Amino acid sequence: MWGSIAISDFLTKSESWVPVEPDGKYKQITARLWGKGLTLRGEVPGSAIAAARQYCAKAGQFLLSRIDARHGAYGIVPEELDGALVSNDFPCFDIDASRVMPHYFEWYSRTPEFIDLCRRASEGSTNRVRMKEDKFLRMMVPRPSLDEQRRIVEKLDRVAALVDERRNAIEAAERETQALLLKAFQRAIDGAPLRPMAEVAPLVRREVEIEATREYTEIGVRSFYNGIFHRRTMPGSEFSWQSLFWVKEGDLVFSNLMAWERAIAVAEAHDEGTVGNHRMLTCEVNPKLATPGFLMAYFRTYEGFSSIVGHSPGTIARNKTLSSKKLPTILVPTPPVETQKWFDRLQTKAHEARTIRANTAQDVEALIPAMLHETFGRQHQAA
Secondary structure (H helix, E strand, O other), X not given: OOEEEEHHHOEEEOOOEEEOOOOOEEEEEEEOOOOOOEEEEEEEEHHHOOOXXXXXXXXXXXXXXXXXHHHOXXXXXXXXXXXXXXXXXXXEEEEOOOOOOHXXXXXXXXXXXXXXXXXXOEEOOOOOXXXXXXXXXXXXXXXXXXXXXXXXXXXXXXXXXXXXXXXXXXXXXXXXXXXXXXXXXXXXXXXXXXXEHHHHOOEEOOEOOOOOXXXXXXXEEOOOOOOEEEEEEEEHHHHOOOOOEEOOOOOEEEEXXXXXXXXEEEOOXXXXXXXXXXXXXXXXXXXXXXXXXXXXXXXXXHHHHHHHHHOOOOOOHHHOOOOOOOHHHOEEEOXXXXXXXXXXXXXXXXXXXXXXXXXXXXXXXXXXXXXXXXXXHHHHOOO
């Protein structure tokens, strides 16, 4: 049978203040949200810290963010962050291990119940919500015996190790898939002639004759090759101030503002009949010379992406624009179409494998929350 304990009975606030020396160098801590623990923010000289003194965090202490504790921003200080400095907004607490094992408390703090506890201990208006320390310390949490705490920690640690092992295997498989695809692509383009985009996939503008009462779905392109998204659907009367252009399945679409950040995609079947504004550069692939998937694969390579950057004059974000006049001059490799289709089939198989791995990864990531619920869910109500 589990009992319960007030947080104040095993957490004691540390008052380990240290003076900040301008010539010193200090580690700083970031508290990640939703119980994901603490990590190194960076190291800074004392001259960059405004306060004359700060808390010195010690390994094994429990540290939380007064501002974001209600969002799970807290954790046990790891060895590598021992001695890091934090401001008054990040109180540190010593843990009485004779009552509650630090690692047991670390696991419990990752539960939705503990996050909710922190939310209930926080007060203030929308932009000034803060953890109320006295209220937090009065809260009750479930406490099994120390032997049971050890068993819980051992069980959850075993599961976490298996999850890490599986996660690493999934990541390794993805790296191997990418390496094999790159090798196959290099094989496909070996000795292939280079042709300008104007010939292979010319820029086309299918101007829309906007009807005021008709609805149009406008697209955008996500950065980092994350595909096309549908921004909004509105009547034509709302688009009276700008020109629109039809998008067709198979178009290679470049965001002229963000192509330098890999905002490049192939329009899929569900994008047929959408529209893009003048910032969306649509290129219609010549089926006698290339396939959309193969060209997209090229622009994902170092050489292909470098050609995009090289044809995007400017130095900073909004000024670094892919020129509609320079895009058609970019040279792309054009092996025989049958070779490109062979590579596209490889890409399809890789995508299928990636989908299976993604689903597996979701199942793996759901295991720890499920185990936490099984371990603490019922007991929390008794606390």
